[in-house]
Amino acid sequence: MLLMFVVWLVVFIGIFRGWRWVPLLALANLAYTLLVLRIHMTDPIPLNF
């Protein structure tokens, strides 16, 4: 789970260094964030999210 924040640090460094693939890395990290959210849906709620 902390990997998300390590990747954000890589994104910040990449922005300074001008790495053009950084936006793709950011998008991948957001997808990973949503995956972490899905994995942690451990409690059922009536709306069945």
Add this chain to the structure above:
Amino acid sequence: MTTSQATSPASRWSMAPDRAVLLSRLINIAALLGLIGVLAGSLHLQFGAGEQPCPLCIVQRSGMIGLAVGPIMNLLWGMKARHYALSILAAVAGGAGSTRQILLHIADPNDPGYGPEVFGWHLYTWALVTFVIAIVGCALLIMWQAPFEAGDRGVLRDAGPMRPIVTGLVVWLSLVVVIWVTIDLAVIGLSVIPECGLGECPDDPENTNSLGNLGGWFAVLAVGVVAAVIAAIIERRWKAREASS
């Protein structure tokens, strides 16, 4: 210029390109400062007040940091609509976590919610408000074409007075994240693993209602001072390299 061009609606309301870029940069800097404040608040709660974040809280923190990527790219690389689009997507991801946490607690009328309240709302509710404001704000800024048409190359290429300020803010945000990850790895070994083992922690942990002291805030401000020093060193190196080239 013809008479019709001089009195056209577009020319009456348009802003000079350099002023549009300056105003847009100030808006992005203000957004970055706001996000640093939000993350500082969450770190204060964690280390100043001793409240460990739940997994959903961590997802929302990731969304907040992702929200900062758009303004950072705008400031360092130049104003582009796709940078705002990245922030909108980060707000959607973080907002999904906030929405999940709100739904968990409003589904049961007897549920007191999780964590402390600020002006009557829990932090995950304020997080959702922040994400929604970010989405609306980014959408409005995308509609404002002047900064995109000004040919802004970003402060990395335009060595003006804003470059060390922007560098300092990004370094401040990065240091806050680095310090949090480092300390949290130590905390995980001491508290999370005994609580959750090597499996998943429950996304709806027990309620905690304590509020802490100002120590966490001072720590974040101290990190800001360190970030300013680092930014000044980086700026001096850049200027030396530009002078020699």
